[in-house]
Amino acid sequence: MTDITALHAFTTQVRRDILRMVHRVNSGHPGGSLGCAEFLVVLYQAILKQKLPFQMDGLEEDLFFLSNGHISPVFYSVLARSGYFPVAELNTFRHLNSRLQGHPTTHEGLPGVRIASGSLGQGLSVAIGAALSKKLNGDKHLIYSLHGDGELQEGQNWEAFMYASGNKVDNIIATIDYNGQQIDGATDDVLPMGDMKAKLLAFGWDVLEILDGNNIDAILKGMTEAKSRTGKGQPVAVMLHTVMGHGVDFMMHTHAWHGKAPNDEQLAIGLSQNDATLGDY
């Protein structure tokens, strides 16, 4: 049985990590990071079958690819607290000579990262390649990926959607962080993307929605359901409805905190809303 209380506590600590990392270096992307905290905690603590120490080839384990690399703070925090590298290293985020680059990279050898991301729209293709690699190796484990909704404005995604369904790549679960926000404003204002579910269905994907993407129970149920729908001849997409900035009241429901760091006072408020459950780094 999954310990929901423990996952809640884990998420609260991750939120503190995100705020403190971004505040310390006065740069980074807290909004999307906070919105995806529950998802990545559930993924790494309850869904992924993973092996440590980290091996790039990832044989006989599930693999995760982050396509929207700007939410590196949440990725780094969850990786560190899942045992991939020392938690204390979070203190080096975006600093000179750090393995924790502004956007994730394999270049500095940070365990847990299998592809560089940051320039948007590339991760789905890479995840599909890894899924094909699993099939060639006779490895039944799954490929998971995460994408921003605004990121789907990049055309390469649609090449990838078409390829995966046309070639029955059914060992992949691509999750879309559906928060409706991007740097310049609401996605509907910047470039309306219409009925995303209908588009994904039309591109031949099996689509399911997690309507409360900041609810640990809902994510657990949704991702378990998504797993059960793999291996059936279709790639699986999850539309994860989240709130950007979730868990810090003044950062929620706005794109303002997409790529902006809190000041000292704002940090204190944000931390007061999230207890240090596992101990700060």
Next chain:
Amino acid sequence: MTTYINSGSKDTRSGFGAGLEELGNKNDKVVALCADLIGSLKMDEFKEQHPKRFFQVGIAEANMIGIAAGLTVGGYVPFTGTFANFSTGRVYDQIRQSVAYSGKNVKICASHAGITLGEDGATHQILEDLGLMKMLPHMTVINTCDYNQTKAATIAIAELDGPVYLRFGRPKVANFTAENQHFEIGKAVLLSEGSDVTIVATGHLVWEALEACKALNEEGISAEVLNIHTIKPLDDEAILKSVRKTGCLVSAEEHNYLGGLGESVARVLALNHPVPQEFVATNDTFGESGTPDQLMEKYGLNAASIAEKVKRVISRK
């Protein structure tokens, strides 16, 4: 002067196809991807013999590069195949982030490079690809000169752990290097010894350099010819050893002079042993429709042009 015999003109892309076929049979980690140009890239045999290791991605080159990067995770060695234009300029950011910066073991194999693509015209005749690719950190850049060398290079790059750009072409050109040769990445090949001038050539211009060497020899000019199949990493030592003897150099390539082999060589000379240099290359221009021979002549990329530049560079010594 060493003379070379054309054993029968062949296209370099067929050398790639033959190399890939051989690789497919001896290395089950080699996989191949193509963006709707299987026939043009001569990938038919690999596809027939290894259907599970062949991926037709359609007209979607960005996705192809990404999938190739992903296939390396799990131990595969992907070879992507499409025209040089669509292998580089069209997918530069995908190569930069998902392959080069990510350190993925992807072999980007590019046919129909340069102006000798011919009648299709400038939309397809990329003359900037060497520059684009050599600027990417850790990217190995190779431009082979004939069928035999392209086949050998295709087999050799599978053994290198890291991203490679392998450039070859469409037209049938002289096949004069040894069959089943050993291809050493990063090592220039001294084709003919001489004392008056060094000619460094890459790709289709290597045969033209040999033709120029022959013509110059009849006029009493002794040219040393180096085949620079690997533009990056460049064989600095071979170039410097030659110019220390000859005192001047002509570079020859089917590429814009900006960003090509010539500029890489000029840097080596400037840093170590400055001597006069002339460039046989396109002059910051797009190409146009025509037969390969017509285009080589119009854009000054043939033996006659090399010989002319040799005389000019010698006069500057």
